Amino acid sequence: MSGEVRERLAQHFVIREWPGSEHAEPFLAEHAPSIAGVATGGDIGLPNEIIDALPALRIIAGYGVGYERIDAGHAAERGILVTHTPDVLNDEVSNTTIALLLAVTRRIVAYDRYAREGRWAREGSPPLAHGIAGKRVGMVGLGRIGMTIAQKLGVFGCEVVYHSRNRRDDVSFQHYPDLIAMAGGCDILIVITPGGAATRHLVDRPVIDALGPKGTFINVGRGSVVDERELVAALAEGRLGAAGLDVFEDEPNIPPELISMDNVVLLPHVGSATVETRAAMAGLVIDNLVSFFEHGKAITPVPECRHLQP
Known part of the structure; x- marks a missing residue:
């Protein structure tokens, strides 16, 4: 997460940065009950065991158009919305x-x-x-x-x-x-x-x-x-x-x-790798989170989760 994106998110939310799997247990013990949203890269995703360990989770905002590393069906079963960043790339x-x-x-x-x-x-x-x-x-x-x-x-x-x-x-x-x-x-x-x-x-x-x-x-x-x-x-x-x-x-x-x-x-997986496009993708991640928590509706939910939108 770039400094600019972190600053923009911090204007709306309290940020807890994932410390890595080696420090997952103490992190989850302290923060899991309060985490309502997750922003993650499409190449990183979010494992089901982490999804299940976050009882207050309501939205997973993916950075990228692909989201195969997020089990959107599993998330939807728990009432958790998943978004991605189509069109801007x-x-x-x-x-x-x-x-x-x-x-x-x-x-x-x-x-x-x-x-x-x-x-x-x-x-x-x-x-x-x-x-x-x-x-x-x-x-x-x-x-x-x-x-x-x-x-x-x-x-x-x-x-x-x-x-x-x-x-x-x-x-x-x-x-x-x-x-x-x-x-x-x-x-x-x-x-x-x-x-x-x-x-x-x-x-x-x-x-x-x-x-x-x-x-x-x-x-x-x-x-x-x-x-x-x-x-x-x-x-x-x-x-x-x-x-x-x-x-x-x-x-x-x-x-x-x-x-x-x-x-x-x-090529080293750089299909969308320009300053302009990556900024637009990051902006859409933020906009999805802000829209969801302020208005109850995300901008670009994945198909498996659209039924969760009002």
Whole structure:
């Protein structure tokens, strides 16, 4: 929690900062009866045992659009509202996605290294890269961020199709209920779907093989959505053309095999990591807490908890 966020929260609430699991017992013994709200990062969450240890808890305000580390269903059963920070990061994550895609297809990172190592002068011009105009892009997920990505891809002349559990009636993009079929007809596959049990290893070997040796894979959703071992193997064996990854299964650990691959661009989970967007996300966390305690209604509850709102 930044100093600015702490100061803003302190204007409305008494702040108790979590001391870490090693000091949890004395902290809970002293403060648990009085804690009515928790602000937590989406990558940190709040375990059920902590939720159950806070008898006065009424709201968990998550920082981030993903909330798989908070059991929203369990919280809802206890009458506890869970919020997240959607929409304010749509533009930045979509911009990162496009930048990552172009970095992979246009070989920006590999070209940078080629120039820095003096190979241009020694060996001449490097191999040609690929453009994305006219390419067919399959979106795995078409929520708020996915839709923003799809709209921006249209500016680049891409044809967009999508896979999701349910077909959207408000878009003209072709819907594929079968992910393997969609991957087989695409040049590029972009994952922008939440993590959790329902999507774990949704992108597995059959999907990767369908995308094929000329395909490009981009993941800006969650690392758990992809079978990472199969992804690494496909890249190493040439069964997949290239990849751009902002998320991983065991963050912050990255499979070492990927480090030396010129056809892979790696980012340290920075999809929304700009000063402006992170400030907007922090502001929404604070606004959710203030609105809930002052007006009885949060601004952006997660779907599992919307029924708790008046």
